Amino acid sequence: MRRFVCLLLLLAICLPSALAADAKDEPTGKLPLVAKEDFEGEQSDWEYLDPKSWKVVDQDGDRVLSQHVKASSYKPPFRSPFHVAVWHAPAVGDLELTARVRSTNPDYGGRDACLIFGYQDPAHYYYAHLGKRTDQIHNQIHIVDGADRRKITKTTNKGTPWDDQWHTVRVVRDVKSGDIKVYWDDQKEPVMTAVDKTFAWGRVGVGTFDDTADWDDIELRGVAPKIPVDRVDTPSVTPRF
Incomplete structure (x- = not known):
């Protein structure tokens, strides 16, 4: 009996400490939260490369960002998406960008939406093109680096x-390794991957290449660059490794 009581006392002392250590050491798997956007308040943190293509609208009591014009008047400096909304949240290196999106374009093989990241200016950034069909330009991860967009996809x-339903899309980037992973809805495995270290940091955004889509509940997690970031819209200060 005495041994049993001693064992209970020992467990009472040691078990809480062990559980606390496990809870402390368990990784969260998420980067720090940088910014969230649900479009319910004033929209002052977005830059639209073609302002006529974008507006915030009410849908069933919810406000969403609608990229509603297919034919854009914006002329990118190189072959790249025509519809880009740049989020003026802080620039980040490592990142996890998550958004809800609904394609509003009539169905066809090139139906798409794009996640923008590593954005420096209209001539320097990455984007994940989520296209309905896969070929050399559709459903790929691209880089725009002072030239027409170029595929950097490793797997797709x-x-x-x-x-016509809402879906969740996410891009995760690790700067040190160069790993880029794109996820669709609740799938555990990425639908696209790439490895590239061209841009060390940048802003993020959403858009389509030449279609239409609605966006909502955008969340950015990430790590700020280790160098001062006064502006990221001038090619001469494009950060590189």
């Missing part, structure tokens, strides 16, 4: 299964 899938 057979195509993004667009319909």
